[in-house]
Amino acid sequence: MHTNIEINHITKKYKNGVTALDDISFTVGSGVFGLLGHNGAGKTTLMKTLVTILPPSAGTIRICGYDTQKQGNEVRTRIGYLPQELAMYPSLSVFDFVNYMAELKGIRNKEAVREVLEQVEMLEYAKRKIRELSGGMKRRVGIAQAIIGYPQILVVDEPTAGLDPEERVRFRGLLSRYAREGRTVLLSTHIVEDVFQLCEELAVLRKGHLFYAGTSAALMKQVKGKVKILHLEDERQLIDLQKKSIVLSTTYDRHGIHARIMDENALFPQATSAMATLEDAYVYCMGGKIHA
Amino acid sequence: MRKMFSVIYYEYKMQMKRLATWGILLAATILSFLDNLPTARNLNRLEFLNEPAYFIYRVISLDSLVLLFGLMFLLAERFPLDSKTGMKSLFMTLAMQKWQYMLGKLLGGLLYTFSVLCIFLALCTTIYFAAAPFAISLPECIIPFVKAIFVSVLPVSLFVSFCSIALPGIMDIRLFYILAAVFWGANAAYVDSADANPFYLITSGDLVHLIWIHPEWSYLDKGSVLANGIFLMGSGLLFIGLLFLKPQFWRSE
Numbered sequence: 001m002h003t004n005i006e007i008n009h010i011t012k013k014y015k016n017g018v019t020a021l022d023d024i025s026f027t028v029g030s031g032v033f034g035l036l037g038h039n040g041a042g043k044t045t046l047m048k049t050l051v052t053i054l055p056p057s058a059g060t061i062r063i064c065g066y067d068t069q070k071q072g073n074e075v076r077t078r079i080g081y082l083p084q085e086l087a088m089y090p091s092l093s094v095f096d097f098v099n100y101m102a103e104l105k106g107i108r109n110k111e112a113v114r115e116v117l118e119q120v121e122m123l124e125y126a127k128r129k130i131r132e133l134s135g136g137m138k139r140r141v142g143i144a145q146a147i148i149g150y151p152q153i154l155v156v157d158e159p160t161a162g163l164d165p166e167e168r169v170r171f172r173g174l175l176s177r178y179a180r181e182g183r184t185v186l187l188s189t190h191i192v193e194d195v196f197q198l199c200e201e202l203a204v205l206r207k208g209h210l211f212y213a214g215t216s217a218a219l220m221k222q223v224k225g226k227v228k229i230l231h232l233e234d235e236r237q238l239i240d241l242q243k244k245s246i247v248l249s250t251t252y253d254r255h256g257i258h259a260r261i262m263d264e265n266a267l268f269p270q271a272t273s274a275m276a277t278l279e280d281a282y283v284y285c286m287g288g289k290i291h292a
Numbered sequence: 293m294r295k296m297f298s299v300i301y302y303e304y305k306m307q308m309k310r311l312a313t314w315g316i317l318l319a320a321t322i323l324s325f326l327d328n329l330p331t332a333r334n335l336n337r338l339e340f341l342n343e344p345a346y347f348i349y350r351v352i353s354l355d356s357l358v359l360l361f362g363l364m365f366l367l368a369e370r371f372p373l374d375s376k377t378g379m380k381s382l383f384m385t386l387a388m389q390k391w392q393y394m395l396g397k398l399l400g401g402l403l404y405t406f407s408v409l410c411i412f413l414a415l416c417t418t419i420y421f422a423a424a425p426f427a428i429s430l431p432e433c434i435i436p437f438v439k440a441i442f443v444s445v446l447p448v449s450l451f452v453s454f455c456s457i458a459l460p461g462i463m464d465i466r467l468f469y470i471l472a473a474v475f476w477g478a479n480a481a482y483v484d485s486a487d488a489n490p491f492y493l494i495t496s497g498d499l500v501h502l503i504w505i506h507p508e509w510s511y512l513d514k515g516s517v518l519a520n521g522i523f524l525m526g527s528g529l530l531f532i533g534l535l536f537l538k539p540q541f542w543r544s545e
Binding site: 048051052053054055072073076077079081083084085086087088089091092096100101103104105106108145 | 294295298299302305306309310376377378379381382383384385386387388543544
């Protein structure tokens with residue numbers, strides 16, 4: 001598999017002493033690659049060093065063979081970026097905004113703009129002002145400006161946060177289609193379901209450290225056969241349970257508490273086995289047991 | 293260069309499409325008419341109102357200050373807004389240089405200010421010409437109008453646009469608003485006299501006396517005219533220079 005992104009020992013320290021990234025290394029090939037982590041894990045900082053907004057304090061990143069620090073312009077012509085927060089220009093129409101971004105990428109072809117708007121299902125709203133769009137539509141316009149010119153690498157930071165289920169499904173379809181034909185989509189998110197649906201490979205960041213990098217299947221294998229559901233009567237039992245085992249999630253109903261746990265040593269024979277999910281693996285990861 | 297022109301074009305388009313632009317233009321025009329329209333009352337109050345050159349001089353030196361104050365607010369947010377909305381981060385990921393982005397914003401703002409000021413002056417002059425109860429010829433209006441464009445509208449547009457766009461990129465925008473309000477207030481409070489005007493006046497410095505000068509104060513201090521011109525053009529360029537030199541404004545190249 002061709003490597004499109006190489007991240008080598010990347011560290012990022014801010015002037016206030018905060019280490020946002022600490023010696024991160026992994027590679028990304030074609031397809032959709034997930035970057036998971038809690039808020040503050042360093043995902044956005046890593047995205048920003050990848051797309052050349054922030055210089056790393058140490059280490060190198062190569063995009064399609066080009067060094068982000070020494071060959072910045074070569075990198076920038078090969079990436080499309082959708083930031084986490086992008087308000088765009090409210091007074092411009094959808095067409096004008098995407099055309100503006102296209103021109104700044106050196107694309108002076110209105111047909112290309114129409115084509116990309118059609119792909120994101122926004123062509124019929126081309127004349128509408130950005131301020132008149134819903135959140136999901138704005139996000140689609142954001143993706144349109146990122147994919148115009150069909151860059152080899154697409155970096156999307158939390159693209160589905162705050163979207164309704166229908167928009168999220170639409171977005172996943174968009175990203176999945178884009179990643180065909182050898183392109184790479186780097187998807188940064190804290191929504192595990194998105195990664196599960198789209199990504200064969202992923203990396204997990206925790207407090208600036210790389211906790212895991214590899215396939216979703218291998219990550220899930222770590223928890224396969226060990227996830228169980230235990231019924232509890234009250235909160236006191238839950239507190240006791242948390243001292244003995246990793247609790248992955250809890251749900252409450254009128255019968256009590258259902259705790260989803262990692263029972264690695266079969267301490268709870270009364271618990272019911274459950275099918276392990278990527279979310280279980282991720283939460284377990286955040287508990288600190290899986291190493292990269 | 294083409295990318296810079298794209299920034300200029302879209303900056304200009306966005307600003308010209310704002311309702312606030314036309315609201316400020318309308319308000320300034322109405323105020324100007326109340327002050328300067330050649331009605332009997334105004335003709336009685338203003339000795340030289342029957343001279344087109346005086347009318348244009350007065351519109352530029354007094355009434356345009358209101359317009360420019362309003363435009364200053366619309367221009368000041370261009371860089372801070374890009375930072376707040378994430379657009380600046382997006383621009384930095386493109387194969388675009390810092391100077392293309394900055395100059396595009398500044399020149400787009402200059403074109404916008406110049407256009408609005410020209411429209412304002414043209415509107416006022418046209419209505420003066422149409423409404424005047426005395427005979428005036430078209431050249432009598434056009435000549436001072438063209439003079440005003442070169443000696444006042446152009447340097448003033450440069451000063452107002454470059455300062456309003458560049459300074460909030462260097463300092464907190466709230467501090468900029470306070471400084472601008474104080475400066476504009478000082479300009480508005482200044483009363484014309486026979487002496488050389490201070491160089492720091494925006495629209496009522498001695499440059500504007502090249503359009504019309506009081507017949508009893510016909511001596512024009514060339515040094516003062518030059519100083520006013522240098523202040524207007526030079527300040528704008530100085531603040532651009534400071535902005536270019538500001539570290540951490542753009543990604544490290």
